[in-house]
């Protein structure tokens with residue numbers, strides 16, 4: 001617990017066997033974290049409408065299973081930018097893991113290893129990348145918050161690449177943080193001793209962050225550049241034209257601009273516009289194996305999970321993170337079997353129940 005005040009975490013052992021789905025982790029995490037940390041992780045912007053819509057929109061989608069297909073050779077593997085992954089469920093970048101567990105990002109990286117998951121490290125990591133890279137056994141990507149100071153940003157990116165990060169996710173939906181009422185009420189502050197070694201000093205940005213900055217990053221980045229936080233199909237087209245390697249359809253878990261649509265609602269039109277020219281990833285509200293299946297059916301190449309990883313970390317460190325991912329991949333495998341889809345490529349639009357057609361017929 002070096003550097004972390006004893007009252008900032010309530011570490012009592014839990015039996016991970018008691019956790020049978022991802023919602024159990026949120027429930028349990030509430031008792032395991034300080035109120036400040038819990039409010040930071042669990043909250044969304046303003047009235048949290050988008051937070052709710054992310055879940056509601058996924059729940060509202062019905063599945064159209066195919067029976068009697070051979071799913072004996074179930075294969076969840078995918079390939080992204082030439083990187084082979086065991087399954088399409090990635091760890092989304094989330095800040096400040098030492099608020100959730102004393103081992104912080106090291107536990108997250110170990111959990112990712114146990115569950116064969118790619119881990120996107122936040123630029124607000126509370127552990128240096130060099131240390132994370134030492135314990136990682138799965139690919140790491142790095143998430144970038146672009147600062148006004150270009151020298152700083154270039155060094156940050158080059159350091160991440162030097163540490164072996166295999167792609168860069170440039171977050172484009174947070175020129176400023178959203179209206180975080182619960183975070184304010186929770187009086188959010190980093191406990192003494194918790195630092196953010198890759199973000200430098202206090203952030204007071206003045207310059208607008210634009211497509212020019214993306215071009216500039218691409219001019220020296222050696223790894224694939226993804227834009228994280230695309231919701232508008234026109235922006236997706238601009239991203240393709242800008243020559244980025246991939247995009248992440250995301251509303252930041254409803255933490256920035258409240259009342260933007262659920263990501264699963266934005267995904268189909270973005271996927272249609274991109275038309276497989278570059279990979280499209282998606283996050284926001286993925287909690288069930290069927291959610292992963294729905295996102296892939298509607299055009300995602302892979303999904304990321306944020307909050308459940310934070311809650312898994314709070315509940316059980318590396319094993320908690322691994323359990324979250326293992327439950328989700330297991331549920332996803334069941335969803336593939338039960339819909340008659342043996343491979344990721346076979347998960348297409350036809351696995352979605354077409355309610356509109358049903359209404360017309362009925």
Ligand SMILES: Cc1cc2nc3c(=O)[nH]c(=O)nc-3n(C[C@H](O)[C@H](O)[C@H](O)COP(=O)(O)O)c2cc1C
Nearest residue numbers: 041092093094095122171253283284285305306307
């Ligand atoms: C506690 C927390 C911290 C986050 N920190 C970051 C961050 O540092 N950088 C970033 O790009 N996104 C950040 N996000 C957004 C996630 O990367 C991701 O878009 C989102 O959490 C996915 O939705 P989900 O949490 O519903 O799975 C954060 C989200 C949460 C919940």
Ligand SMILES: O=C(O)C(=O)c1ccccc1
Nearest residue numbers: 094095124174177252255
């Ligand atoms: O909390 C977040 O969602 C986030 O992305 C963030 C914003 C500012 C500092 C650290 C993380």
